[in-house]
Amino acid sequence: MRAFKFTPSSEPEAAVKAVKANSEAKFIAGGTNLIDLMKEGIEGPSELVDISRLNLTQIRSTSTGISIGSLAKNSDTANHPLVRRDFPMLTQAILSGATAQIRNMATNGGNIAQRTRCPYFYEVSVNCNKRRPGSGCSSLEGYNRNHSIFGFSDKCAAVNPSDMSVALAALDASVNVLGADGKTRVIKFNDFHRLPGDTPQRDNNLEHGELITSIEIPKSNFAPHSYYLKVGDRASHSFALVSVAAALELDGGKIKQARIAMGGVAPKPWRAYAAEKFLAGKTPSEENFSAAADSEMKAAIPLEHNGFKIELGKRAIVLALKRAAAGNA
Amino acid sequence: MARDTKVIGEAISRIDGLLKVTGGANYSTDFPVKNVAYGFIVKSSNAAASIKDIDTTAAEKSPGVIAVLTYKNAPKVAGSGNLSGGVILQEPKVDFYGQHVAVVVADTYEQARYAAELVKVNYEPLPAMVDFDAHKGEAVEPQRGRGSKRGDFDAAFVAAEHKVDQTYLTPVYHHQPLEPHSTIAVWEGSKLTLYNASQVVNGVQNAIAAVFGLKPADVHVVTPHVGGGFGSKGSAWPHVVLAAMAAKLVNRPVKLALTRQNMFNSVGLRQRNVQHVRLAASADGKLTAIGHDTTTHTAVTGEFIEQCGHLSSMMYDAPNASIGYRVLPMNVIIPTFTRAPGESTGSFATESAIDELAYELKMDPIEFRLKNFSMTDPSNGRPFSSRATAEALKKGAEMIGWTKRKMQPRSIRNGDFLIGYGVAIGSYPSRQVPSSTLVKLKRAGNDVTATIETAASDLGTGTYTIVAQTAAETLGLPMDKVEVKIGDSEFPPAAGSVGSIGAASFCNSVSETCIQAKNELQAKTGRTWVAPPTVAQLMEAANLNEYQTRVDARPSAEAQKYSSHAFNANFSEVWVNAYTGAVRVPRHVAVTGAGKIINAKTARSQIIGGCIWGIGMALTEASILDPRWGNFVTRTYNDYHIPANLDVGTIDVAFIPEDDRVVNRLGIKGVGEVGIVGVAASIANAAFNATGKRVRDLPLTPDKLL
Numbered sequence A: 001m002r003a004f005k006f007t008p009s010s011e012p013e014a015a016v017k018a019v020k021a022n023s024e025a026k027f028i029a030g031g032t033n034l035i036d037l038m039k040e041g042i043e044g045p046s047e048l049v050d051i052s053r054l055n056l057t058q059i060r061s062t063s064t065g066i067s068i069g070s071l072a073k074n075s076d077t078a079n080h081p082l083v084r085r086d087f088p089m090l091t092q093a094i095l096s097g098a099t100a101q102i103r104n105m106a107t108n109g110g111n112i113a114q115r116t117r118c119p120y121f122y123e124v125s126v127n128c129n130k131r132r133p134g135s136g137c138s139s140l141e142g143y144n145r146n147h148s149i150f151g152f153s154d155k156c157a158a159v160n161p162s163d164m165s166v167a168l169a170a171l172d173a174s175v176n177v178l179g180a181d182g183k184t185r186v187i188k189f190n191d192f193h194r195l196p197g198d199t200p201q202r203d204n205n206l207e208h209g210e211l212i213t214s215i216e217i218p219k220s221n222f223a224p225h226s227y228y229l230k231v232g233d234r235a236s237h238s239f240a241l242v243s244v245a246a247a248l249e250l251d252g253g254k255i256k257q258a259r260i261a262m263g264g265v266a267p268k269p270w271r272a273y274a275a276e277k278f279l280a281g282k283t284p285s286e287e288n289f290s291a292a293a294d295s296e297m298k299a300a301i302p303l304e305h306n307g308f309k310i311e312l313g314k315r316a317i318v319l320a321l322k323r324a325a326a327g328n329a
Numbered sequence B: 001m002a003r004d005t006k007v008i009g010e011a012i013s014r015i016d017g018l019l020k021v022t023g024g025a026n027y028s029t030d031f032p033v034k035n036v037a038y039g040f041i042v043k044s045s046n047a048a049a050s051i052k053d054i055d056t057t058a059a060e061k062s063p064g065v066i067a068v069l070t071y072k073n074a075p076k077v078a079g080s081g082n083l084s085g086g087v088i089l090q091e092p093k094v095d096f097y098g099q100h101v102a103v104v105v106a107d108t109y110e111q112a113r114y115a116a117e118l119v120k121v122n123y124e125p126l127p128a129m130v131d132f133d134a135h136k137g138e139a140v141e142p143q144r145g146r147g148s149k150r151g152d153f154d155a156a157f158v159a160a161e162h163k164v165d166q167t168y169l170t171p172v173y174h175h176q177p178l179e180p181h182s183t184i185a186v187w188e189g190s191k192l193t194l195y196n197a198s199q200v201v202n203g204v205q206n207a208i209a210a211v212f213g214l215k216p217a218d219v220h221v222v223t224p225h226v227g228g229g230f231g232s233k234g235s236a237w238p239h240v241v242l243a244a245m246a247a248k249l250v251n252r253p254v255k256l257a258l259t260r261q262n263m264f265n266s267v268g269l270r271q272r273n274v275q276h277v278r279l280a281a282s283a284d285g286k287l288t289a290i291g292h293d294t295t296t297h298t299a300v301t302g303e304f305i306e307q308c309g310h311l312s313s314m315m316y317d318a319p320n321a322s323i324g325y326r327v328l329p330m331n332v333i334i335p336t337f338t339r340a341p342g343e344s345t346g347s348f349a350t351e352s353a354i355d356e357l358a359y360e361l362k363m364d365p366i367e368f369r370l371k372n373f374s375m376t377d378p379s380n381g382r383p384f385s386s387r388a389t390a391e392a393l394k395k396g397a398e399m400i401g402w403t404k405r406k407m408q409p410r411s412i413r414n415g416d417f418l419i420g421y422g423v424a425i426g427s428y429p430s431r432q433v434p435s436s437t438l439v440k441l442k443r444a445g446n447d448v449t450a451t452i453e454t455a456a457s458d459l460g461t462g463t464y465t466i467v468a469q470t471a472a473e474t475l476g477l478p479m480d481k482v483e484v485k486i487g488d489s490e491f492p493p494a495a496g497s498v499g500s501i502g503a504a505s506f507c508n509s510v511s512e513t514c515i516q517a518k519n520e521l522q523a524k525t526g527r528t529w530v531a532p533p534t535v536a537q538l539m540e541a542a543n544l545n546e547y548q549t550r551v552d553a554r555p556s557a558e559a560q561k562y563s564s565h566a567f568n569a570n571f572s573e574v575w576v577n578a579y580t581g582a583v584r585v586p587r588h589v590a591v592t593g594a595g596k597i598i599n600a601k602t603a604r605s606q607i608i609g610g611c612i613w614g615i616g617m618a619l620t621e622a623s624i625l626d627p628r629w630g631n632f633v634t635r636t637y638n639d640y641h642i643p644a645n646l647d648v649g650t651i652d653v654a655f656i657p658e659d660d661r662v663v664n665r666l667g668i669k670g671v672g673e674v675g676i677v678g679v680a681a682s683i684a685n686a687a688f689n690a691t692g693k694r695v696r697d698l699p700l701t702p703d704k705l706l
């Protein structure tokens, strides 16, 4: 690990200023992702600006929905009564990830900004366009069992590992950020993460020094009929092979609207727009769920080892929708 | 603690437990050593290469760095010491990805670790054999052929009415004990002290002595507490030598700890096995032929193979059998002993095939097994000293509720889940090996305390406790009057905690020593005693306040005339998500006949631990090698999936009482390995019963059951 300067901060503006002033500086929140990356020599910031003491931990209802502080812990967020009541799918998604100990340290901002778990990103002796832009991608012709089937490019096929982000994508959240100029801006959740294209080194659309201050989720009627399903190689403490956040608004035995997002299948949380569109106005039956899943998964492109994700994705969509429709009383 | 002295067999919590949970137990790197420097290993990023040069300039200039050890300045060694993984830094050559090529020594760990990134190795790559699946056809007869034959397998197989002819695959597994391997090396003149995590205290002592040309007595190994090993700490690995070399180079003690990532290519592995099993039976369910051919890999530098076919050779009494091995030397770290080497992986193949044949015969798999074993070991014609297979099958069937099982797959469904039941049996050889003990008795009035000294090791398994129990009961003292000192080569040489020999070897030795102490004391009193005297009475009558005696215990000659194994039966209830293919094991039953159980609690824990690793084998664990470079892409606990709590349902453990005085005087068979044997097959068989899908390629990840 490279030696670094440690800069505590107590005001968001000061933190932003400090990072902006040093092109090699980074924010550190819970540190559960960044410190690992530094120990492995993947990230080597010359300065860490500690934001863990910033007063950005509130979780409160607003006139339009709920606002979740970027520095609220993952555990506190998942277990907050408002979140449990209005967005139980977010609770499920957060609790499906990592371990209790890690969730007690991890923050919401850090969670959505966490980096990929592609093994070649972590193995510094081999090429990786995310780690060393332009060096080449080792996963496309390597062991890509847990890589993307949607949205990848010839530069990178890594998946975004965050479970929380999948639920936030389905719930149409937005991200509030504070910029270096002291101005705030709002990034719609689906514009927060990026597809790799020719610049896989950039995971999201934050500019250097921009600080996530909160995440907002708009009010909705999905709470009674939503479900987060995660399929992994072990029952807990593994990243998703495929996950599905499924939410239904039912009206008189018909689906008024559906929201579906997938994890483990793309470089960003993957909104299944085709499936959502298919379901609007239909009855919530297994046949319709299955047809919706097919409509989404037909666009998937498998790599050498991850073809199973197409079938698994279909089935996971069906099961998540089925459980959402059954309700989570 | 109980003042009772009848403690053998009781469920007694580990006497070192308090020390451990309060942080008082020193593991190897915990020892406070003055003026210690820190080593960090630089690993090869090539699977085969000659090293043209190593540039250490930048590393040497980095803050805190004292020296960089490479092939250029490493001392020449005196001998190989039969080090696992070969002697290193003797020549500019690399034989596998991750081989140690340099050690940076600095004042702090962080400085050493950072400077290790600055060492530049200039490789001349050589052709490397790293793709096992592509080249397994080139595997050759092992140098030490371990195959065996009886009867005429080919003729019997061709003639048979019912057969199974299938190939079973197991991936590379890693031990990954909780405590990574670590060493502190301290030289005082030509004497070397190693605080080193080891399963076999004297093994490391002798190996390192041979490497440096020292007398074993000049190498002092200290390892009072070991944080798990599973075989990977059974031998001396190169990093132990490197720590000692580095300490010599910088003239300071050096602490060298492997990182979790390092552990994947530093201390062995369980190799990938391709097992071709052919079974044949008559229509009435009598096995007529067993064929078991294993193709596997070893290192280019040395041969190690697991005896996957061993279980097939001795478990069932088919008249015709053919067991064979082929091995491919590869540029991958050498495999080593891994919990139940051979039996654990072999039983997956054998016991899956038995289940397949039972289906082919439309026979209940319990009935089929009962019909095909005998009380004589068919591989060598010797009688089993005892064998609890039938009792274990019967008891386990009751415990799991076998009557709920339907032969027809996919018969039981509950909501989104398909439910199935499976069974598999296993065994592991039981052996006692030479092991010495010193007992020291001290008396103050009527109060006698005993100190037991033996160079045994405790991997968290309970050695301290069973030694204390044995000594207490034999001497007639309460356990808190017995102090156990182990994990130090200054004590009399002992067996290692390997191959399930520990309990049998330690406890028989301790018991013999305590009996000898009493006998010698009695002789010294010159009296005959009507009622059996206490040790205190004996010492008083002999007018002694202190007494000590030592026994070098040996296995009996009688035991060699028999075949001795612990036998088990496993039963699993498996729920498979009909949508996602995810497999859960809400219940697993393990019934074991393992002779005398010294401590009901620690023995149960050993079996549970074995079952958990068996669940890992069945469902989650696999190390994946990238055939382009020979590196493991699974390189942390994040991607090498040992089972998490949620993967492990209820494990019910039962023992069949056995009184086997042939295996050894105390009748101990050992429980360290047998617990894992058969577990993966039991789960895979249950998954077949649940889904109708036979997976012959571990692990049963969701993709394989879609």
Ligand SMILES: Cc1cc2nc3c(=O)[nH]c(=O)nc-3n(C[C@H](O)[C@H](O)[C@H](O)COP(=O)(O)OP(=O)(O)OC[C@H]3O[C@@H](n4cnc5c(N)ncnc54)[C@H](O)[C@@H]3O)c2cc1C
Pocket (backbone or CB within 6 Å): A026, A027, A028, A029, A030, A031, A032, A033, A034, A035, A051, A070, A071, A074, A096, A097, A098, A099, A102, A105, A106, A107, A108, A109, A110, A111, A112, A113, A114, A115, A161, A162, A163, A164, A206, A210, A211, A212, A213, A237, A238, A239, A240, B638
């Ligand atoms: C063993 C293990 C298992 C895990 N399993 C899962 C899993 O199954 N599912 C899952 O979703 N996650 C999993 N995780 C990841 C975990 O959720 C993340 O590590 C955690 O959420 C990161 O939060 P943090 O506060 O610790 O971030 P940090 O490590 O502090 O930061 C991560 C990144 O975010 C940036 N950052 C942090 N806060 C802000 C902010 N407010 N504004 C701008 N940038 C910011 C940092 O600069 C850094 O680049 C696992 C992690 C571990 C170690």
